[in-house]
Amino acid sequence: MKKIVDNKNTSFDFNSKYVTLNNGIKMPIIGLGTWPFSNEDAEEIVYDAIKNGYRLIDTAAYYGNEIGVGKGVRKAIKEGIINRKDIFITSKIYASTNHNKTIEKSLNNLDVEYIDLLLIHEPGYDDKGLYQAMEDYYKDGKLKALGISNYYTKEAIEEVLSYAKIIPAVIQNENHIYYQNNELQKYVQQYGIVIEAWYPFGGRGHTKESLNHEIIMNLAEKYHKSPAQIILRWQLQSGYIGIPGSQNPNHIKDNINIFHFELSDEDMKKITNINENRRYENW
Numbered sequence: 545m546k547k548i549v550d551n552k553n554t555s556f557d558f559n560s561k562y563v564t565l566n567n568g569i570k571m572p573i574i575g576l577g578t579w580p581f582s583n584e585d586a587e588e589i590v591y592d593a594i595k596n597g598y599r600l601i602d603t604a605a606y607y608g609n610e611i612g613v614g615k616g617v618r619k620a621i622k623e624g625i626i627n628r629k630d631i632f633i634t635s636k637i638y639a640s641t642n643h644n645k646t647i648e649k650s651l652n653n654l655d656v657e658y659i660d661l662l663l664i665h666e667p668g669y670d671d672k673g674l675y676q677a678m679e680d681y682y683k684d685g686k687l688k689a690l691g692i693s694n695y696y697t698k699e700a701i702e703e704v705l706s707y708a709k710i711i712p713a714v715i716q717n718e719n720h721i722y723y724q725n726n727e728l729q730k731y732v733q734q735y736g737i738v739i740e741a742w743y744p745f746g747g748r749g750h751t752k753e754s755l756n757h758e759i760i761m762n763l764a765e766k767y768h769k770s771p772a773q774i775i776l777r778w779q780l781q782s783g784y785i786g787i788p789g790s791q792n793p794n795h796i797k798d799n800i801n802i803f804h805f806e807l808s809d810e811d812m813k814k815i816t817n818i819n820e821n822r823r824y825e826n827w
């Protein structure tokens with residue numbers, strides 16, 4: 545059966561800082577990753593990030609901090625800094641023996657009426673059952689968009705598409721200067737699926753490899769930006785949503801301050817050529 549999507553034009557709007565997903569929902573193109581914050585830290589960091597202009601927060605049931613993320617968001621709403629509709633919350637879940645209960649748990653932990661984007665955290669034993677349960681919650685309006693995480697090949701995507709009635713809007717995958725997997729991005733464009741990049745800096749313990757890369761450092765000097773800002777700008781200009789993780793207030797400010805400069809085509813190519821198809825993780 546031919547799958548229909550509302551929107552296949554998923555080019556990023558750098559003025560509004562949003563992309564329109566394939567179901568018409570708007571998603572911010574830069575956000576805050578919250579791995580591995582505790583509930584207490586997440587509450588404070590999320591609240592501060594919102595005050596600094598962040599409108600996309602990434603969490604997961606597995607991180608054990610959905611409660612803190614929800615508290616941070618609600619505090620910002622209560623203080624009138626944002627309305628619920630202005631903030632985009634992503635969470636991720638694994639298959640269980642009771643999919644509905646798993647989805648309810650994330651809704652309850654976050655203490656929100658709806659989650660903006662829920663992802664299957666990684667391929668597992670009952671993706672189909674889990675995705676179909678997510679589709680039911682989507683139809684009820686409790687999930688505004690659906691997606692998958694850690695699906696890296698055309699075959700893995702085709703498997704999901706074989707049973708999905710609602711085409712995933714987002715795939716969240718490891719993606720950085722050393723692992724770019726642009727083939728997947730090209731393949732999923734026909735479905736209007738956007739790829740969101742985790743480990744923009746290679747993840748904790750590896751960030752120097754990216755931030756101290758000679759090409760990145762040279763471009764940082766050329767554009768008068770930090771290496772992190774060069775990498776994030778490159779990801780966004782390449783059409784990947786960025787969710788850098790940080791608990792350093794200065795980094796948090798820097799990481800969203802990437803909208804007043806543009807990398808030239810030539811400099812974009814220089815970074816794209818760093819690709820080694822090398823991942824840090826194997827899940």
Ligand SMILES: NC(=O)c1ccc[n+]([C@@H]2O[C@H](COP(=O)([O-])OP(=O)(O)OC[C@H]3O[C@@H](n4cnc5c(N)ncnc54)[C@H](OP(=O)(O)O)[C@@H]3O)[C@@H](O)[C@H]2O)c1
Nearest residue numbers: 577578579742743744745746747772788789790791792795
């Ligand atoms: N779907 C999945 O399976 C999956 C897997 C992993 C991660 N994720 C998501 O992706 C997010 C991003 O990944 P990550 O946080 O693990 O790794 P990351 O963003 O690649 O790297 C985080 C590291 O970068 C440092 N950093 C951040 N901004 C910086 C800056 N401007 N300058 C210098 N250093 C900077 C942070 O230190 P400071 O705290 O000192 O800034 C931290 O040590 C996670 O938080 C999580 O939400 C998803």
